[in-house]
Amino acid sequence: MLDIKAIRQHPDKFQHDLARKGVSSSRIVELLEVDEQRRRLQQELDQVRSEQNEVSKQIPHLSGAEKEGVLLRMKSVADHKKQLEKDLENAERAFEEIMVVLPNPPVDDAPDGKSDEENIVIRTEGENQILILFREITLISQKFLICWIQSDPRRFLDHDFIISKTKLPKTA
Numbered sequence: 001m002l003d004i005k006a007i008r009q010h011p012d013k014f015q016h017d018l019a020r021k022g023v024s025s026s027r028i029v030e031l032l033e034v035d036e037q038r039r040r041l042q043q044e045l046d047q048v049r050s051e052q053n054e055v056s057k058q059i060p061h062l063s064g065a066e067k068e069g070v071l072l073r074m075k076s077v078a079d080h081k082k083q084l085e086k087d088l089e090n091a092e093r094a095f096e097e098i099m100v101v102l103p104n105p106p107v108d109d110a111p112d113g114k115s116d117e118e119n120i121v122i123r124t125e126g127e128n129q130i131l132i133l134f135r136e137i138t139l140i141s142q143k144f145l146i147c148w149i150q151s152d153p154r155r156f157l158d159h160d161f162i163i164s165k166t167k168l169p170k171t172a
Contacts, residue, residue: 001099004035017105022114031098038091045084048077 007014011032015025055074059067106112111120 002102002104004031004099007031008035014105018102020106020110020112021103023103027098027102031095031102034091034095034098038088038095041084041088041091045081045088048081048084052077052081 002014007028011028015028018028019025052074055070055077059070062070111118113119
């Protein structure tokens with residue numbers, strides 16, 4: 001997941017980098033707006049909780065009439081607190097929904113594009129690992145081997161295996 005502090009400090013850089021991956025810059029703007037709302041709601045909720053704590057310490061020292069007035073006011077503060085908690089939960093959910101779908105920014109020398117298909121192959125080394133998998137036997141442990149019994153990849157994907165307890169002869 002991306003670092004929200006870095007996004008707050010350099011929103012233009014993130015907008016540019018994510019645009020290279022095909023992500024709209026409006027997603028960063030939307031994320032920052034939701035983050036600001038979330039932080040504002042958290043501050044307000046903290047203030048309400050602090051006020052509740054201070055008043056709850058004063059209630060035992062108040063007389064009957066004053067006490068009733070303060071309790072009524074605290075009831076409305078408690079209702080406001082519940083609403084703030086609900087709003088904060090919604091803001092956090094919206095924040096997470098945006099953060100989860102944002103990709104990591106590409107490194108500077110990576111080609112632009114939305115997916116691997118748009119990348120440029122610089123070099124290839126060795127054999128294709130899928131072909132090796134289809135030709136050779138994978139050692140599971142020293143006692144058991146899983147051998148692929150046919151050369152049809154669709155059969156392999158359907159988990160058509162043989163379990164063998166024998167060791168294969170070593171090849172050069």
